[in-house]
Amino acid sequence: MRDNQTKPGDPTFRVLATVAVFEPELRGGGPIRSLAGIVDTIPEGVDVSLINRDRDLGSSDPYPGLSGRWIARGRSRVFYLATSRPQQWLRLARELRSEPFDLLYLNSLWQPTFTVIPVVAARLGLVQAKSILLAASSLRAP
Numbered sequence: 001m002r003d004n005q006t007k008p009g010d011p012t013f014r015v016l017a018t019v020a021v022f023e024p025e026l027r028g029g030g031p032i033r034s035l036a037g038i039v040d041t042i043p044e045g046v047d048v049s050l051i052n053r054d055r056d057l058g059s060s061d062p063y064p065g066l067s068g069r070w071i072a073r074g075r076s077r078v079f080y081l082a083t084s085r086p087q088q089w090l091r092l093a094r095e096l097r098s099e100p101f102d103l104l105y106l107n108s109l110w111q112p113t114f115t116v117i118p119v120v121a122a123r124l125g126l127v128q129a130k131s132i133l134l135a136a137s138s139l140r141a142p
Contacts, residue, residue: 014100015048016129018114019107022052022078035107039076047075049099051092051114054080083113096127104129109136 019035039048054067066080068088082088104122106115115134121127 016101017050017105020111051079100128104132106134
C-alpha cells in the first residue's frame with residue numbers, strides 16, 4: 001500500500017533487525033540514532049524485533065538489568081544479547097525459530113556477529129526470513 005498505511009485486517013509485516021549497538025548506547029553515534037528513529041516511527045502493521053549487544057561500544061560491562069531480556073519499545077521489542085553467553089544464544093534461537101519474518105534487516109556489514117551469524121541462521125532455516133536487507137554502516141565496534 002502507498003504511504004506506508006495499512007487497513008484494519010491487513011497482515012502485519014514482521015522485521016527482524018540485528019545491530020551491534022543500540023540505545024541506551026552512548027558511544028556509537030549516528031547509526032544508533034538513525035535506527036532508533038526507524039524503530040520509533042514504524043507505521044501500524046509493521047512489527048520490529050531488534051537484537052543488539054547488551055553493552056556500550058568498547059565496554060566490558062552490560063547495561064544494568066537489560067542483558068538477556070526483551071524490552072518493549074512502542075510497537076517494537078529489543079533484545080539485549082550477551083554475545084559471550086551461549087545460553088542466551090540458545091534461548092534466542094529457540095524463540096526466533098518459531099517466528100516467521102518478512103525481512104531480516106542487518107544494520108552493518110562490519111559486525112560479523114550481527115551479520116554473518118543471522119545470514120547463516122536464515123540459510124539453515126533456523127530463522128525464517130523471506131528477504132534479507134544489508135545496510136552497510138560504517139560503524140566498527142571492537
